[in-house]
Amino acid sequence: MKVLLRNPDREIVLPGRRRVRELLQELQMIPETVLVIRGRELLTSDREVGEEDVIEIRPVISGGVR
């Protein structure tokens, strides 16, 4: 699968199927800090993603003074 990461924008390719929860663990990301997006849908941690998928992992944390 193709995984798009942000800030800075970059792309990685991973083989095989896995649950979103496992994908985030592999990438050492905390589920509370990212949206996992496939096309126009948001994926919860129990959803499976596979070889053919393009997944965006979008951070939700803003810093500095708000």
Added chain:
Amino acid sequence: MKCRKCGGSAAVELRRHNTAYCADDFLAFFRHYTLETIRKWKMFEKDEPVLVAVSGGKDSLALWDVLLLERYDTTGMYLDLGIHDYSKASRAKCERFAAERGATLQIVSVAEEVGGAIPEVRTVTRRPTCSACGLSKRYLTNQAAVSGGFAVVATGHNLDDEAATLFGSVLRWQEDALGRQSPVLLASHPKLARRVKPLFRITELETAAYSFLRGIDYIVEECPFSKGATSLLYKDVLNRLESQAPGTKHAFLLGYLERARPSFERDRAVTLRECIRCGQATTSELCAFCRLVDEVRHKAHTAQRPVSGDP
């Protein structure tokens, strides 16, 4: 994972509520929770003009979206910080958001009001960038509200922002900051507008999910000056706790507001007066914003003048 309401496929999991919702039911939950916060904390009434401070980010645009959908009387205000491409992009997002909804957006420029944009302020003063930026935001949104006849300024601060601020204040026992922290700051002077944070019970994950599901085109990139900000470190620590014990951030913040804040608030009696130059409310003769303006103009001027001995 199934939606708690309709049993359909869930789009958003809310571990702190031990539940999950599909896209439509999550949007309904988000709106309901925001409106409940506005009512419960007596933030503003439906017919009261509200100035919504928008940055182009997910939180403030989500807030404005909810208020527009619910037909509150709102005007947006974008503060152009002049941070290169970041400000250009975030301003364009706000302008497009307002245009698509037929909403009114005011734009105020830091460069015009302070005498230099934020990158220049950063260069010519020794102040931390976030501190000068925060001061300008508070002052200029208040000024726009008071001069425009708005009794209320609403900002997009969320649960993560507020919990991180509280965490920082507690770590250093900053009693003044603890006494000030509240989702509603009442106008304690005729030159001060009420400041409210209707999203303070909603996490950043939830505001991002709302904005995404509503198709709001918000700026995902971070402010280039926020890199290394302590607020990000505090958020990271709190999110690590949250992932092991869902509900921690909510319990920390709401517990403070309900049980501990009153004692810090009691100790904080300040006398406000009007700044001798701009007339805004302040505790000193010349307000902090006017002092910042002086510093920027003086140092920018000095930097341009040849030093003694130069040809």
